[in-house]
Amino acid sequence: MEFLSYLIIGVSLGSVYAIIALGYTMVYGIAKMLNFAHGDVIMVGGYISLLSMTSLGLPWWAGVLLAILVCTVLGVVIEGLAYKPLRASPSLAVLITAIGVSYFLQNAAQLLWGASPMSYTPIVSGSLPVGGLSISYISLVTIVMCVVIMTALTLFTEKTRMGKAMRACSEDKGAAQLMGINVNRTISLTFAIGSALAAIAGVLLCSFNTSLMPTTGSMPGIKAFTAAVFGGIGSIPGALLGGVLLGIIESLAKAYISTQLANSIVFAVLIVTLLVRPAGLLGKYVPEKV
Amino acid sequence: MEHLLKVENINVYYGAIHAIKDVSFHVDAGEVVTLIGANGAGKSTTLQTISGLLRSRSGGIEFNGESIGRLPPHRIVERGLAQVPEGRRIFLQMSVQENLEMGAFTRRGGVSEEELERVFEQFPRLKERRRQIAGTLSGGEQQMLAIGRALMSRPQLLMLDEPSMGLAPILVEQIFEIIGKLHRSGTTILLVEQNAQMALSVADRAYVMETGRIGLSGTGRELAESDLVKKAYLGG
Ligand SMILES: Nc1ncnc2c1ncn2[C@@H]1O[C@H](COP(=O)(O)OP(=O)(O)O)[C@@H](O)[C@H]1O
Ligand SMILES: [Mg+2]
Numbered sequence: 001m002e003f004l005s006y007l008i009i010g011v012s013l014g015s016v017y018a019i020i021a022l023g024y025t026m027v028y029g030i031a032k033m034l035n036f037a038h039g040d041v042i043m044v045g046g047y048i049s050l051l052s053m054t055s056l057g058l059p060w061w062a063g064v065l066l067a068i069l070v071c072t073v074l075g076v077v078i079e080g081l082a083y084k085p086l087r088a089s090p091s092l093a094v095l096i097t098a099i100g101v102s103y104f105l106q107n108a109a110q111l112l113w114g115a116s117p118m119s120y121t122p123i124v125s126g127s128l129p130v131g132g133l134s135i136s137y138i139s140l141v142t143i144v145m146c147v148v149i150m151t152a153l154t155l156f157t158e159k160t161r162m163g164k165a166m167r168a169c170s171e172d173k174g175a176a177q178l179m180g181i182n183v184n185r186t187i188s189l190t191f192a193i194g195s196a197l198a199a200i201a202g203v204l205l206c207s208f209n210t211s212l213m214p215t216t217g218s219m220p221g222i223k224a225f226t227a228a229v230f231g232g233i234g235s236i237p238g239a240l241l242g243g244v245l246l247g248i249i250e251s252l253a254k255a256y257i258s259t260q261l262a263n264s265i266v267f268a269v270l271i272v273t274l275l276v277r278p279a280g281l282l283g284k285y286v287p288e289k290v
Numbered sequence: 291m292e293h294l295l296k297v298e299n300i301n302v303y304y305g306a307i308h309a310i311k312d313v314s315f316h317v318d319a320g321e322v323v324t325l326i327g328a329n330g331a332g333k334s335t336t337l338q339t340i341s342g343l344l345r346s347r348s349g350g351i352e353f354n355g356e357s358i359g360r361l362p363p364h365r366i367v368e369r370g371l372a373q374v375p376e377g378r379r380i381f382l383q384m385s386v387q388e389n390l391e392m393g394a395f396t397r398r399g400g401v402s403e404e405e406l407e408r409v410f411e412q413f414p415r416l417k418e419r420r421r422q423i424a425g426t427l428s429g430g431e432q433q434m435l436a437i438g439r440a441l442m443s444r445p446q447l448l449m450l451d452e453p454s455m456g457l458a459p460i461l462v463e464q465i466f467e468i469i470g471k472l473h474r475s476g477t478t479i480l481l482v483e484q485n486a487q488m489a490l491s492v493a494d495r496a497y498v499m500e501t502g503r504i505g506l507s508g509t510g511r512e513l514a515e516s517d518l519v520k521k522a523y524l525g526g
Contacts (some may be wrong), residue, residue, distance in 0.1 A: 165395060
C-alpha cells in the first residue's frame, strides 16, 4: 500500500519531468542545442501564474493561460535574440550563451520579484481516497495533463504538415530548405511549443512544491534534461519514458533509501544507462545507406 | 527569348576560399543542360547558390526574369526551382510517402492521392514501399525517392546533383532513362554530373567546369566529340 502511494507520487513527479523533458528534446531535436534556460522559463511561468492570481486577481485558469502566453513569447524572443545569431557558431558558444540566458532569467526574476520564496497556492487541492490510498488531485491532474500533451504532440508531429516539417528539419536542415520549408520559422515554432509546455510544467511544479523562488526551475530543469537523455534525446516517447522512470526512481529512493541521496541515485542510474545504451533507452541510430 | 534561368558572373566564397569565379550560364525552358567537371570543380557550390543555400558576393541569378539571388531558399522553391541534392539527402527516418509530402510542402493545400499517383507512375517501386521508412530503401530506390520528392513541387526547373553517384551501372542507366523521360515530358533540367559520358548523351547543351570556372561550353554532341573533354573526362 505504502509502496503504491510512493509509486503514484513518482509517476506524477515524473509526469512533470516528462513535460519539461519534452521541451528539451524538441529543441535539441531541431536546433541541436541544449537550451539550459529552459528550466528558468518554468520559473517564469510559475511567477506569472502566481502573480496574475494574487496581484491581478484573475481566476487560476486565466493565470495559467497568461503564463503560457508570456512563456511562449519569451521562448521565441530568447531564440531570436540569443540563439539565432549563433546558428553557424560552434556548439560550445551556443551552450555558454544558453547558460548565460539561464542566469539572466534567474537574476531578472530576483530583481523583479525578490530572492525569498513566495508561497504558491496549488491550482487544485484535496485528494481522492481510493481504497486505503489517498491520491492528491494535483497528482491526477498532472498525470492527465502529461498524457494529453504527449498524445497531442505525437499527433502533431506525425500527422500535420508543420509537424512533419519539424521532423524534416531535425533530420536535415539543408534538405528541408530545399523542400521550401522555412527553417527559421520552424525553429521558432519549436521554441514556442517547448516554452508553452514549460509554463504548464511551472504551474504543476509550483502546485506540488507550494512555493516559488527564482531558482525554482533550475534543479527540475537539470533533472528533466537528464530524463530526456535517459529516454533518448530527440525522442518524444523517450522524454515520457525517461521522465516517468526518473520520477519513480527519485520517489522510491527518497522513501526507501535516503532523501539526501535521492538525487545522486537518480544521476547514477543515468550514468549506468548511458554506459550500456549511449543513445538512451529509446534513442535510435539510423544506419546510413550508400 | 528570355532564359528560364540566367546565372551571371557569380562569385562564391567559403571563408577565404574563392570556390566559384565569375561563373555565367543559362538554361532555357524545355532544355536539359549539364554541368560537368571533376570532383571539387564547384558544381555543387553552384547549385547550392542557385537554391539560395549559399550567397554569391557579386553578379546575379535570374529565374523567369525575376532576380532570386537575395531570396531565402524556401522562397526560391516556391517560385518553381527544385533541387535533388548531392547524396540524395532524403529524410531517412520518415516514410516514403512523408518524404513525398515534404516535397510538396510549398503547395499549401496538402497532397492529393492523384499527386502521389503521378510520381508513383514514374517510380512504381516507391508505390509498393510508400509506408516503409526511407532509411530502409536501397541506394537506387533512395535516389528515385529523392527525384520523386523534388518533382512533387511541380518545378519549372529541376536541378539534379550527381544523381548517378554511388549507384551500380544498371541503376545509373535507369536514372538516365528517367531523366530522358522527364525531358520528353517537357521538364527543364539542369544536371550536374561527374559521369560526363552519360550526362552528355542526354543533354542538349553542356558546360564544363574546372576549379571554379566554366571553361568549355557547347551542345552535348560537340562536347562529347571535343578532344579536350575526351581526354579529361571520357577516358579517351
Ligand atoms: N563547406 C565547405 N567549406 C569549405 N570549402 C568547401 C566546402 N564545400 C566545398 N568546398 C570547396 O569548394 C570547392 C568546390 O566544391 P564543390 O562545389 O563541392 O565541388 P563539386 O561539386 O564540383 O565536386 C572545392 O575545392 C571544395 O573543397
Ligand atoms: Mg558535388
